[in-house]
Amino acid sequence: MTIPIKQIKLHKLEMRLNDPFTTSFGTFQDKEFFITEAIDDDGNRGFGESVAFSSPWYSEETVQTSLHVIEDFLIKILQENEISHPDDVSGLFSSIRRNNMAKAALEGAIWDLYAKRKKIPLAQALGGTKKEIDVGISIGIQPTVKDLLHTIDHYVQEGYKRIKIKIKPDRDIDVLREVRAHYPDLPIMADANSAYTLNDMHHLQQLDELDLMMIEQPLEHDDIVDHAKLQAALKTPICLDESIHSLADTKKAIQLGSCKIINIKIGRVGGLTEAKRIHDFCKEQGITVWCGGMLEAGVGRAHNIALTTLPQFILPGDTAGSSRYWERDIIQPEVIVENGLIKVPDRPGIGYEIDDVALEKYTVAVKTFDF
Ligand SMILES: O=C(O)CCC(=O)c1ccccc1C(=O)O
Numbered sequence: 001m002t003i004p005i006k007q008i009k010l011h012k013l014e015m016r017l018n019d020p021f022t023t024s025f026g027t028f029q030d031k032e033f034f035i036t037e038a039i040d041d042d043g044n045r046g047f048g049e050s051v052a053f054s055s056p057w058y059s060e061e062t063v064q065t066s067l068h069v070i071e072d073f074l075i076k077i078l079q080e081n082e083i084s085h086p087d088d089v090s091g092l093f094s095s096i097r098r099n100n101m102a103k104a105a106l107e108g109a110i111w112d113l114y115a116k117r118k119k120i121p122l123a124q125a126l127g128g129t130k131k132e133i134d135v136g137i138s139i140g141i142q143p144t145v146k147d148l149l150h151t152i153d154h155y156v157q158e159g160y161k162r163i164k165i166k167i168k169p170d171r172d173i174d175v176l177r178e179v180r181a182h183y184p185d186l187p188i189m190a191d192a193n194s195a196y197t198l199n200d201m202h203h204l205q206q207l208d209e210l211d212l213m214m215i216e217q218p219l220e221h222d223d224i225v226d227h228a229k230l231q232a233a234l235k236t237p238i239c240l241d242e243s244i245h246s247l248a249d250t251k252k253a254i255q256l257g258s259c260k261i262i263n264i265k266i267g268r269v270g271g272l273t274e275a276k277r278i279h280d281f282c283k284e285q286g287i288t289v290w291c292g293g294m295l296e297a298g299v300g301r302a303h304n305i306a307l308t309t310l311p312q313f314i315l316p317g318d319t320a321g322s323s324r325y326w327e328r329d330i331i332q333p334e335v336i337v338e339n340g341l342i343k344v345p346d347r348p349g350i351g352y353e354i355d356d357v358a359l360e361k362y363t364v365a366v367k368t369f370d371f
């Protein structure tokens with residue numbers, strides 16, 4: 001049976017994070033992005049979220065490029081083809097190179113619509129079984145170590161059981177040493193967002209004394225060769241984020257020994273179907289995965305929760321609660337973390353209602369495409 005899409009809407013939103021978020025490449029607080037909405041003949045509404053940022057610091061995609069690709073290419077493909085299952089979408093989109101975040105934003109709305117039409121939770125539609133998921137929190141680079149310890153303390157009090165700390169050259173080993181001294185047993189990991197090169201190998205080997213769960217994306221955003229050399233010289237597992245855009249990349253990285261862990265982000269890999277394929281392959285190979293984050297609003301967060309119910313998502317993800325990011329999220333209820341756990345919603349689709357008043361409040365433009 002085909003999914004009778006009647007209309008697609010692109011809602012452009014502007015939201016402000018409660019606190020600025022600093023990575024090795026800069027500070028960020030204002031977020032512009034799209035919520036995608038796919039509406040069927042019966043009036044069911046499926047929602048997706050575009051995770052591209054305003055500028056191309058994390059990957060080459062931006063809000064503007066994803067809008068261009070969605071409007072001028074991807075929607076046409078959906079208008080011209082029948083879709084009987086959301087897994088069809090990535091195949092149809094394969095004639096367009098990369099632009100994975102644009103693809104994922106549309107595919108996500110179709111996955112939600114599909115699950116709502118079937119009256120099953122998105123998690124179940126994906127094959128997930130967990131009723132609750134473990135989550136951690138990603139903490140940006142803080143002005144001082146004192147601020148960092150204070151921030152960690154706050155989130156440990158809130159129940160988060162795994163802490164990710166952003167690092168960059170000159171704000172790395174010493175900082176992590178102090179954190180480790182204060183929290184001898186806390187599961188801690190570090191994310192460098194590509195701030196190092198292989199010339200830093202000896203420096204990075206000092207990580208091994210800190211008992212970290214992993215070091216995420218230490219080297220270039222597009223590298224898997226140098227990462228293999230670094231991994232051979234490190235006891236600390238390397239986790240790849242920026243370098244992995246597909247199942248094909250995953251296979252190559254694992255074959256080369258570039259990493260021991262993969263951070264799966266739905267947007268970075270072009271959608272839930274590809275994310276699921278990467279998950280399935282890693283499960284076969286015994287490679288641990290976890291679900292990364294892109295400072296999403298509620299819709300993207302709900303998609304991450306659904307994906308994380310798959311069994312190989314062994315380690316806690318970066319999907320923190322709504323209140324960590326937003327004064328008011330765009331879903332009801334908001335995502336709540338208790339004791340480091342999120343209860344997976346059991347209602348159809350993403351399992352959270354869109355808070356239309358909040359959506360309206362943050363919306364700066366809407367574009368509509370009829371089918
Ligand atoms: O809390 C989140 O959503 C994840 C935060 C995070 O680490 C991150 C946020 C924006 C872009 C890249 C990254 C990353 O994982 O590298």
Ligand SMILES: [Mg+2]
Nearest residue numbers: 191216217241
């Ligand atoms: Mg990362």
